[in-house]
Amino acid sequence: MDKNKDIFESDYLPYVNRWGKITNWxxxxxSFGPALVLLVGFDIMPxxxxxxxxxxxxxxxxxxxxxxxxxxxxxxxxVAGTYMAFLTGNISNLRVPSAAVSQKVAGVEPGSREGAIIATLGMAVSVIANITILTLGVFAGTAILSKLSPEVLAAFNFLLPSLFGAIFVQFALMKLNIAPIALALGIGLTLAVNAGIFSFLPGRPTYMVTLGAVFGTIAIATALYKNKSVNKGAAIDEKN
Amino acid sequence: MDYLQIANSVPMWLAAGAAIFLVLFQAFIFVKKSYATGKEIGLTEDQMKSAMKSSFITSLGPSVVILTGLLTLLVTVGGPMAWMRLSFIGSVMFELMAASFGTEAVGVKMGIDPMTNVAFANAVWTMILGSIGWIIFATLSASKMDKVQQKVSKGDKGLIKVISVAAMLGSFGSLVSGHLVALNNNTIAALAGGAIMLALSPLADKNNIKWLKEWALAIALFGGMFVAIAF
Known part of the structure; x- marks a missing residue:
């Protein structure tokens, strides 16, 4: 165990942090490349x-x-997944689902070291798969996609809500008691935003839903967990 | 010169290609290092290979969605930008929003007015500047967040798992809520996708059916889509 800890902390994390920072900067x-091409090559600057x-x-x-x-x-x-996810984007619709399924299939816990390694492997595969499909798409896809009927293209729009529903359930099955809290916060805040309760905030404040649901769920889940451990601890004390 | 000729010119392809090469390079070195470290800390090759295989299967559905977004971007900002932006930092919704804010700032309504060179350039600038916030914050904070996580949980593994799952439930709870309250076919798709997962996931776990674990999400994804079409 100590040896494992050493390799992960003394070798893996420094490597990931060094190369993650270099590649992300x-x-x-x-990312400024195309803007530079427009400026230098074509003399176009807004x-x-x-x-x-x-x-x-x-x-x-x-x-x-x-x-x-x-x-x-x-x-x-x-750590590695954070560098990778935010360099490549498409996080909620592709990277996190890939990471979550990988962890489940490998039978490792989210938040653990093994979980971090497996998530990184899964996400890297999704990066390569996604870029391959997009590259085929951009060179051959215009011809193929334009042949697809509007009905088929409209049907693809249902994939995203379906994905979010399925991923939510996958995590819900890990902690059944937390899932209703997250869903109640999500739906409640969405209705509140739609009703214009947060309209004093700048932009369209859908971020209030994410903000409230993520941190609200973490806060309530942590409180429930601590409460339970305290009770468990008390029970053990009584036995002693 | 027509803006699409500029947008689809060779230098633009090269600039996009350089960015995509960088993404692939990072994925490659992280896989190599993670695989080696995984072996050292006791993960089996079978675990890691089936994780990668299932991730590939899971990637197919969402990639199709991204591909249809590519079509929309392709006609407005050209091949190189569409190709680069969907492999790099952003997502379809963000890119379309950024592009339309960019063109509107110079008085061109995307999809209505004819695009000018300057409007195209401003769309490019907006997509870039609007997205680097993510990469900058993530890059500055990645190594620190690990320490914060250790400190908050004081190494309590049960608590780390609770926080991880709570964060994911919060994120996806808010993502799915928008579709649930819409009360249209998106609602049906979300409910059906969730219901299929609810049936398949325990089935795969209880009987330890490996292929079903790998395919469950892909089946739920397309199953949800078909149910939504049927209604």
């Missing part, structure tokens, strides 16, 4: 005021997720 630079206007619009719509998502997905994807 390079990723930040690489007015700075237009860039700022659009940035404010997008930041008020998604900005809070820049912080919430890395925190809320961390327990399941681990």
């Amino acid at each position: 390079l990723g930040v630079l690489a 007015p700075v005021s237009a860039i700022i206007t659009a940035l404010i619009a997008i930041a008020s719509a998604v900005g809070i997720n820049w912080v919430i998502e890395p925190i809320s997905y961390f327990p399941i994807v681990g």
